[in-house]
Each structure stands twice: as structure tokens, then as C-alpha cells.
Amino acid sequence: MDFDVITHGIVAGSLYALVAVSFNILFRPTNVFNFAQGELVMLGAMIFASLTSLAGLPWLVAFAATLVAVGIIGLIEERIAVAPILARSQTGTGWVITTLATSLIISNLVGRFWGPDPILVKPPAPLSMDALEIGSARISSYEIALVLITLILVAVVERAYRTLRGKAVMAVAEDREAALLRGIDPGSLGRWSFFLGAAFAAMTGVLAAPILYASTSLGPDLLLKGFAAAAVGSIGNNRGALVAGYVIGVTEAIGASLLSPGYQEAVIFVVVLAILLLKPEGLFGSPNARTV
């Protein structure tokens, strides 16, 4: 087994961690797990690819436009598929069906706009996908940048939770009614979280595009592995998601090199299930985090 396996695992794991963080952003004030998140990542990649490769917009402009567009889609999802369910009952679980439905609707509609062929997306200059030889590892400058950007993004998101608004989100996550009594409006925080969570998912798609290519079938795979990273890293814990992303990415890479690429998903889920059987609350959660 060579060192390449580890670097590839870290690169893929960074993407899974980003998907997991986007889950967490949305989950914290709403307790909703958005099953359309994978499709939002895919939309990010596809919209960005169309704006740059096809429409020829500059990188930054396309990036901003993609984030806003997908953020608005997330907001629409919240209004139509989630808010009415939470209005009926805070502890209702109907959103499992409605967010899954949103996912199916998006994945069926995209076929009308885009063909099945993946679109090549070039990384922004001066980064490139050309492999560099560093010791025994082969990794491109873009992949190195992606790993670093992921670290920075996790730090930025964690920092945001230390602002008063971020603390209010944590307050809603802990006790929604108590938050109401302090003048906090969980509805407004929920809408913001859907907007930002969706925009973050789109950003993940943009960042993933040079490596995975932009394709309409990107969603389900990233949904599953991002979900796994969020669960293993303890739901709501972004640093946990980062470590869990690495664990899953490296496991996947090792599984593919030792067995065969066909088994890589099986290997991931064996490892994920084993971890969750031993620690159902994930690697970084306390078992009694939800005391009443």
C-alpha cells in the first residue's frame, strides 16, 4: 500500500467533511436532517460548471452566483417542505419524507436541463489538477488547496457559532421553548440556516467539481458519505465531522486498494456501522448530551 492512498483518502475525506458540515449547519436550529443535501451539492457543481465552462463567467462571479442560487433553493425547500411540518409539531418526523421528496424532485428535474455527461471544471488559476510528486505521494496543487480550505472553512463555521447569533442557534438546538422565552425567533434562525446550509452545500459542489467532475449523478454518493461523516463525527459537531470525513475517506481509499474498488462502499459502511454500534452518539458526542 503506498502513501498515495492516504493522500487520496484525505482529499476525498475533506469533501465528505464539508458535506457533513453543511448537514450540521442546517440541523442545529431545526433538528431536521436534510436528505436533499446531496442534490444541493450536485446543483452547486452543475450550476457553477454551466456558468464557467459553458457561459464563460469569471470564477468569482460564478462562485457567488451559484451560492446565492442554491441558497435560495434551500430557503424555498424550508418554506415548502419543512416549515409547514415543524409548524404542526416540533417533534414531527414528516420532514424525512418531504426532504427525501425534494431530493427526488431535484434529481429528476435536472435531467431536463443537463445531459448525463460529466462536465470538466478547471480549478481557478494558478491551481491545477496536475499531479505533483511530493516524496512518494502524488497530489495536485488544487487538492492541497482543497484540504487547506476545508480546514479554514471548518474553523470559520466554528467561529460563527461563537457569535451571539451562533449562540442563539445553539440555544434553540438545546431548548427551543426556552429560546423563545429569551426573545429568540427559532423560525428566522431556521430559515437562515437553510439558506446558509444550502449555500455551503453548493460551495462543496463547486470545490468538488475539479476533482469529481460536475455531473447530475453526484448527489446520492456524497449524501451517503457526508451523512456517514456527520453521524460518525457526532451530529452537530463540525470538528468531529472533519475527523470522521478523514476516517471515511482513508478507509474508502484503503478498501479500494486492498480489495477492489467495487467493495469500497461496503468497506465504508462496515466501518461506519462498527463505530456507531460501539459509540451510537458518534466519536465526539457525549452519550447524555440531550438531558431533559
Next chain:
Amino acid sequence: MKVPPSLPLLSANKVDAGYGHVRVLEKVSIDVRQGRIVVLVGRNGAGKSTLLRALSGLNRPTSGTITFDRRDITGARPNAIVGAGLLHVAEGRRLFRRQSVTDNIELGRYGLRLTEQEHDRRVNRIHELFPILQEKRDLPAGSLSGGQQQMLAIAQAMMREPKLLMLDEPSLGLAPVLVDQVLAAILSLRAQGVAILLVEQMVERALEIADDAYVMQNGRVIAGGLAADIAAGDALQAAFMGEHGTPDHSGPRWSVS
């Protein structure tokens, strides 16, 4: 603008409220005047907490009206009611146990725009009243004792300088010396002009510090008046000894003059 002394700060008028289809409150009317301590007494299940929940917007009244500071707040959303200056410290304190003492205090001013001086003035006032909170500022709220948690819950409300503070069972589970401290804090808030609506199981202690009192039984107000009169009257006996206070006792609405 201040409510003129003739008008009550908070006025609930024939409020019906409950949970889902279960009606708990029947035509409850109470008044709270500026700068007074009003205590609600009655047995468990009399509807005291439900009344506070209806007043703070957690439970929407099914009929009746609630006015606060001249505004109709019937059916308003909890954050709007908090914004109007009516704060509710719920039973069991309901702090954010995983966040630090300081963060809990800061969340008390969520949505307010305070100048730095004003912010520091409020924090200093809290630390003067409850020095223990300054000592424990970096600890998670969940690690505090019951009494300290109650102080923190009051401190949280003080960040907003409410016009009226509703406290649900602040003495619950506290050692006697801490009960004294909490009651002293309530008196000091009144001295600053804050009206207090207090639900309390320690009826005698509560009536001692209160100006006015209401007695509740089976979701109705069966008596209301000056705390001293209520302490001496029959309604209290009826409410606690299990004699059937008939609804007729509530009679015409009683108001404090």
C-alpha cells in the same frame, strides 16, 4: 412611555387557554400594576403555570384578551412579547445548560442593540446583585446549583430590563438561605420599578413580600386583592384545604386600588 398609575401594566381579561383541546384556564382575569409584586397562589394543577405560559405567548389563548403596556398582545408571538418587555422565567429555569454562565447572560440581550456602556452597566448590576455569577462566569450553566441557576435565570431577564418579570416557582428545590436570596433579589427589582408576577409554592413567604395576590383553583381565579387581605381571608384556606370554592366566588372582577 409609562403607563399611568390608574391603568394596570398587564391586564388579562377573561382568558381561556390550555394545551391542544384541553382547556385549563377558564375566564381568568388578573391585573398587574407597575412596580408591584403580585403573587399567584393555588394548588398544583390550579393553572398558575398555564396562565404564565398564556401571558408569554407559549400557549395561545382561545378566548379573552391580554393587554400589556397599552398594547394588545393576545396571541402575539413569544419573541414579540419579550420585545415588549414582558419576560417569563419558566418553571425549572430552562437555562442553556451546555453554554457558559456568561453566554447565558449575553443571550438575555439577544436582539437588543445596546451601547457598550449600557451593556456593561447592566452586566455590572447583575454582578452586584449576584456576585456568585461573576465568580462562575466561565462554567457551563448546567454545573451550577439550583439556587445559582435561579439567579442566572433572573440575571438573564435583567439584561433586558423588563417592565414585568414573571417567575414560575423560583424557590423550587432551593435551600432556605437561597430562597432568602432569591426573594431579596425580587424585592430589589421592585425597588427599581420592575413589576413582578410570581407563582410560588411557599405561600406564606410569597404573601409576605407581595403587594397583591390572586388565588387560583381549578383553572379559575377565586379571589384577588391586597396580599395582606388574601393572607387573612378564606379563599386561601378553600384553595388549599380542598373545600370547594365555587366559581361564583370569582364574581365581578376584582381590582387593586
